[in-house]
Amino acid sequence: MSEAGELVRELMVESLAAWRxxxxxxxxxxxxxxxxxxxKDIRIERAPSHLPFRWTVTVDGRNRHATSVVAVLxxxxxxxxxxxxxxxxxxxxxxxxxxx
Amino acid sequence: xxxxxxxxxxxxxxxxSGKTTMLRHLLRQPxxxxxxxxxxEFGEVGLDHELIEASEDSFIELQxxxxxxxxxxxxAQTLQDLLRRRDEGRCTPYDRIVIxxxxxxxxxxxxxxxxxxxxxxxxxxxxxxxxxxxAVNGVGTLAREExxxxxxxxxxRIVLTKLxxxxxxxxxxxxxxxxxxxxxxxxxxxxxxxxxxxVFDTGFYDPRTKSTDVRAWLSEETHDHVHARHDGxxxxxxxVREEPIRAVALTLFLEALAEHCxxxxxxxxxxxxxxxxxxxxxxxxxxxxxxxxxAWLDRWPSDERSSRIVLITRRVPQxxxxxLLGAIGEEVAGVNQ
Numbered sequence: 001m002s003e004a005g006e007l008v009r010e011l012m013v014e015s016l017a018a019w020r021x022x023x024x025x026x027x028x029x030x031x032x033x034x035x036x037x038x039x040k041d042i043r044i045e046r047a048p049s050h051l052p053f054r055w056t057v058t059v060d061g062r063n064r065h066a067t068s069v070v071a072v073l074x075x076x077x078x079x080x081x082x083x084x085x086x087x088x089x090x091x092x093x094x095x096x097x098x099x100x
Numbered sequence: 101x102x103x104x105x106x107x108x109x110x111x112x113x114x115x116x117s118g119k120t121t122m123l124r125h126l127l128r129q130p131x132x133x134x135x136x137x138x139x140x141e142f143g144e145v146g147l148d149h150e151l152i153e154a155s156e157d158s159f160i161e162l163q164x165x166x167x168x169x170x171x172x173x174x175x176a177q178t179l180q181d182l183l184r185r186r187d188e189g190r191c192t193p194y195d196r197i198v199i200x201x202x203x204x205x206x207x208x209x210x211x212x213x214x215x216x217x218x219x220x221x222x223x224x225x226x227x228x229x230x231x232x233x234x235a236v237n238g239v240g241t242l243a244r245e246e247x248x249x250x251x252x253x254x255x256x257r258i259v260l261t262k263l264x265x266x267x268x269x270x271x272x273x274x275x276x277x278x279x280x281x282x283x284x285x286x287x288x289x290x291x292x293x294x295x296x297x298x299v300f301d302t303g304f305y306d307p308r309t310k311s312t313d314v315r316a317w318l319s320e321e322t323h324d325h326v327h328a329r330h331d332g333x334x335x336x337x338x339x340v341r342e343e344p345i346r347a348v349a350l351t352l353f354l355e356a357l358a359e360h361c362x363x364x365x366x367x368x369x370x371x372x373x374x375x376x377x378x379x380x381x382x383x384x385x386x387x388x389x390x391x392x393x394x395a396w397l398d399r400w401p402s403d404e405r406s407s408r409i410v411l412i413t414r415r416v417p418q419x420x421x422x423x424l425l426g427a428i429g430e431e432v433a434g435v436n437q
Contacts, residue, residue, distance in 0.1 A: 090391070094224060
């Protein structure tokens with residue numbers, strides 16, 4: 001398994017700050033990211049190459065997989081900030097510019 | 101352009117900030133003679149409509165509650181009725197609609213109604229948001245009333261009123277307006293009198309020329325040096341990317357923004373260099389978690405080719421937004437290699 005990149009680590013650090021969750025983000029010896037906060041232990045690492053997922057997120061020993069860094073972010077938030085008011089993007093039906 | 105597309109402008113501002121006085125002046129100008137007006141008054145007995153001289157049949161007063169919360173469906177229905185009356189020739193022809201909100205209204209849900217109602221899609225286009233600010237009481241109001249901050253934050257144009265009465269607080273007021281929404285030009289109304297060409301000319305769609313000026317719409321804020329500004333919880337900042345952004349990365353970015361902080365994205369505007377279409381930039385616009393589909397320009401408005409996304413947010417750190425776009429961009433780039 002390859003390590004989570006530096007930009008993903010940075011995103012997790014900034015996410016804790018944005019969500020106002022006290023915690024820490026550290027890098028394990030094998031390159032995985034380890035988040036401790038809200039009485040949860042979270043580990044983020046690349047999924048094994050034979051799986052059709054890019055990421056494995058382990059929350060308190062339970063593995064889940066994720067297809068993208070956006071999905072990783074969702075799983076981390078659900079673990080650290082359960083019940084957060086998630087919104088789904090809604091696309092306007094009116095154009096920004098009238099059609100030709 | 102479709103000749104029947106009608107821009108809808110939202111005139112907002114806190115209680116007593118001079119919205120009605122300015123609108124009354126504007127409606128006396130020849131270029132505003134073909135304007136339909138919707139006034140939302142909060143209270144059992146509306147008075148503002150008594151102050152407006154407009155054609156009876158293109159003037160509607162919504163008095164059932166505050167436009168932003170109780171009667172969003174009423175607004176959509178009113179707009180549909182107004183269009184029907186125009187189509188059937190049952191009202192004075194108009195080529196512009198102005199919605200004057202109550203002083204206590206949050207403009208964001210009103211904008212969302214204009215963006216998402218299927219019955220008016222294709223007929224109406226968002227013309228912009230104009231916010232009046234009372235130069236006498238503005239500093240205090242902005243300090244005290246969160247809704248006043250939001251009204252300023254989402255504005256495309258800010259109009260200062262009662263400057264003749266203003267004292268030494270004016271420089272402080274300019275500082276606060278700059279902190280809340282540096283991108284919006286600040287105009288001045290003198291007893292309601294204002295340059296009628298400038299106030300609703302927010303750039304993106306001009307009903308007279310039926311053309312767009314994306315540079316004006318995005319404001320100079322996105323083109324020149326961009327400095328983060330803040331006023332309490334509300335912050336304005338820009339995310340700039342020199343490298344083109346993949347379309348899927350932009351989609352994921354907007355989805356994640358909406359998911360994690362949709363309620364706190366007061367407004368988002370941007371011009372984006374999409375990797376798959378680098379000659380034709382995409383213009384994006386969102387209010388909270390509602391986004392217009394990207395508008396594709398025929399060409400770049402200047403020699404600048406970087407992507408610039410301006411966000412006006414409440415308690416959404418710039419560093420988080422930048423980190424989000426960076427991590428998504430890196431992942432998508434890896435997939436495409």
